[in-house]
Amino acid sequence: MPDSANVAFRSRISLPLLFLIATAFGISSTIQAYLLVLVGGEQPILWHVALLNTVYWYVPALMAPVIMELATRFQVGRGGWRVAIPVHIAGAFTYSIVHTAAMFGARIALMNGEPPSRGWWWAAQTEYLKQLDWLLMTYLFLVGLAHALAYRKESEEQALDSAHLQTRLVEARLQALQRQLHPHFLFNTLNAIAGLMRTDVESADRMIDRLGELLRMTLNSSHVQEIPLRDDLEMLQKYLDIEQARFGPRLEVTMDIAPDTVDAMVPNFLLQPLVENAVRHGIAPHARPGHIAVNTERDGLQLVLRIVDSGDGVQPHRLTLLNQGVGLANTRTRLQYLYRDNYSFRFDNIEGGFEVRIGIPFAQATTRLAPLTAGAA
Secondary structure, eight states, X not given: OXXXXXXXXXXTSOHHHHHHHHHHHHHHHHHHHHHHHHHTTOOOOHHHHHHHHHHHHHHHHHHHHHHHHHHHHSOGGGTOHHHHHHXXXXXXXXXXXXXXXXXXXXXXXXXXXXXXXXXXXXXXXXXXXXXXXXXXXXXXXXXXXXXXXXXXXXXXXXXXXXXXXXXXXXXXXXXXXXXXXXXXXXHHHHHHHHHHTTTOHHHHHHHHHHHHHHHHHHHHTTTOSEEEHHHHHHHHHHHHHHHHHHHGGGEEEEEEEOGGGTTBEEETTOHHHHHHHHIIIIITTOSXXXXXXXXXXXXXXXXXXXXXXXXXXXXXXXXXXXXXXXXSHHHHHHHHHHHTTSOEEEEEEETTEEEEEEEEEOOBGGGTSOOOOOOOO
């Protein structure tokens, strides 16, 4: 495990917590030992019992960080068992000897240096062998705990890495979808300019200027997926200037933008393909003048955007297909990636025209991204 992981790992095994646990066990063991001596018909000395049980639990608390650090560096299940097993055998017996020595020292202090009836060596061996199985189990428990915490940490890191990877994949997918929008619009605009060059050079020249401004704005905001509505409206206006030059008085556009929505976040380049679709199907096929209305409003926790054109609408079977995802699939896919199921995207025939309605979560620019404004590249 890398050093940074060890630092993070050690920070989760704090000495205060270990000594709090050891103190709780020490108190419990003291009460149990005191009552056990009483039941045996003897009168125990409380502080003697408390001292022995405190030492009994504080030694593991002191040694736990060392044992667990050793366990993380020499993990049996990581292919290094030839080294790990001898290390842990030596560690277990070292721990048992240290613990026995501390307990034996406490007993000597309580006995005021008076030797046991069968001598100190006999007493040390007895103390060691009586507790050996429990001490080895304690060591194995600490090793197992260290492994469990290490595996948990690695699992959390892997989950985090997986989430980051998924986010990057989604962002890459969104950027690819966004790039698909721009060439489609550019191709249509260049075709329109080419047509005007033969009949209206001034209009063609204005369209080229507006197209340059629009491309600069889209390039400046191409690195983000969401922008404030005001910026998307500004890009939309550049597009409409191009279409006004193309259609002249045949195209009338009105915008009813609620003031409390201009700072709301929307997918980058959202409105332009929707309005372009309205121009292509609602205005271009007819010789008569046409009208497009762009409306925005806040409806509770939703931002609602409506694009209405004065065309003839679509046939019922075609309308059903549109609402099932056919048509403007790119926009629908971006909405799905950005908002999961928390959005609406509907097409409807209305009296005197056709409506596209989008509902997305309302969020102010300051809660997601800093506002992006068009400027020199």
